Amino acid sequence: MACLRKVPPFDILEPADTYGDGSARQDALQSGTCFDLLLMPGLGFDRAGRRLGRGGGYYDKMVAGLQRLAAEAGREPPLLVALSYEAQLRASVSVDEHDQPVDVVVTPGEALPCTARGRAAMGW
Template sequence: MAAEHSLVLEAKKTMRTQIKKQLKAMSPDDMREQSSQIAQQVIASPFFQQARSVGLYITCERLREVDTMALLQAALQQGKQCFVPLVEDSQSNMALLHIDTLEDLQPAPPFGILEPSKQQRDGSDRQNALQVAGGLDLLLMPGLGFDREGGRLGRGGGYYDKMVHDLDARAQQHGWQPPWLVALAFSQQLVQQVPTSHHDRDVDVLAMPTELVRCSSRAKQHL
């Protein structure tokens, strides 16, 4: 078992290196174009249209991620509850905190990624996605590599693994539907198969520039 786990970790490490090289080779124009196409696909989708509450990451240019700004603006304009990550420590702990406007975001060290503060301007605590009545409806996720079966290769920090586990556990505890898990991917990030461990959680949908790949049986049935 330990040997198998070690092989998976090694395969993940190799794949991360390969995909990072491909991302580094992308031109800014290609990244902008694909991000725009992905945003259009997502905004027109039933899972986005029907969501009342949305968790989504804020793009880090240095990490060369799909840009989510158009998605955040669309969600805010449509009156959805929006929850944005605040990294709390290096132990895979992050909070998804509610924002009302883009002005609620400030650059945070070391990469200057926009994050919400823990408190609102009036000093009250921002609502956490783990407190939403009925549970979070949709989580838009980053990652490094993805396959058409819903396999997701993260960057190794475990932040989203932990967040998804907590969101799922809360939904199960209350008998709610868990959030739709939707990963955003440039075409360069699609691989044949992501190496996975037993604890890795597949995504429901992979949003790409030219298509929305319905990965889970739930997505195939309901979307």
């Protein structure tokens, strides 16, 4: 906990920009590395892959950046997977135009493909 710092505007604890030895931490969006899979957090989800986050749009911005990196490299964007309790599944979740849907929602009881990419990844 000692290496974490509060970052505005929500005072979310994040690691410092450098490691203890002074070397820079790797930034996923600056590294040029393409990801195959990204686990997406959320407060709630629906079967269409809509995700209720905390309202800051941080993951949506990161996903858009990772999708750009993949496109520039001629690769597929990362598969977006949400881990969820059954109680977090809702009939419908309202979203804004910048909100990124997840491809698959995995609950303790089932894996729900939500997009064409999710269905293809699951062999459907």
